[in-house]
Amino acid sequence: MLKPAVSDKDHFQGAKSATIVLVEYGDYQCPHCGRAYPILKKIQKQLGDELKFVFRNFPIEESHPDAVQAAIASEAAALQNKYWEMHDALFEHQNDLSENGILSLAKNLKLDLKKFSADWQSEELSQKVEDDFESGVRSGVNGTPGFFINGQAYYDNWEYEYFLNYLKGLLQVR
């Protein structure tokens, strides 16, 4: 069960009050999340306004040493209204999430670099990422990517066709 429920504090794509709310707990340096990334893009495209997609941070630092700074970078970009642009860029450049790597992504997104760097170091954003992580743990995330559909944990297959059919099935039940 997702705790806390999706709220205005979450970053989302799609329609605000869509029938299906899909939450991903993810880690920018996790290869499985990297593989899920294009699959989710395709699913979002297929389901359009029927789907609201939310991403929450779940960086597993000891396994993925750059995952935390990547997560905080996405939140720093959010303060310049480029959350999803940074989210995409991070997954598309998963092989280099070093400090310099992320800075060059920020540059490509034409962020105000001075502000970005300051926000990137901020205690508040670091805390936000930790809070995301804790909420994931308490919701029962057991690895990444960890999915929740309308608040319920989804531990099943997330390969494109299977996952899309599953979600479409939910639309029909309605």
Add this chain to the structure above:
Amino acid sequence: MLPLNTKAPEFSLFATPDQKVSLSELIGKKVILAFYPADFSVVCSDQMSLYNATLKFFHKYNAELIGISVDSKWCHMAFAQDRKLHFTLLADFQPKGEVSRLYDVYDEVEGESKRALYVLDEEGIIRWSYLSPVGINPGADGILEALEALSKNKKVVH
């Protein structure tokens, strides 16, 4: 699984090549015993890596996490180094599976521990347990809820 509200059986197992840990040494702390089938298998690794990342939440409740499998102390050492684990792994290796049997979580067919969790209170009494399907990482939410409930009860009692 052993019944709740009973004393967790004492044991003493190798934590490092030259050091043993006994359960009785941990009196005064809550203890999470995480039995798992094997070092380095995919699901276990996820479970132990996850718990590594959730240690700070366990510590908030004055709880120590102990991983137990039938792997040897040398194997545990390599596994802990590889995954940068910051908690103790105990080797239920000789006699093989003795402690897992004592806790009723030994899989006689596979010759491995089942994937099972026990939460003990500060006096070593079993307060929560969970047997997970062997292929499924049970996550940490159940443990945290158990620890939280224990901490709350404590406040009421004292």
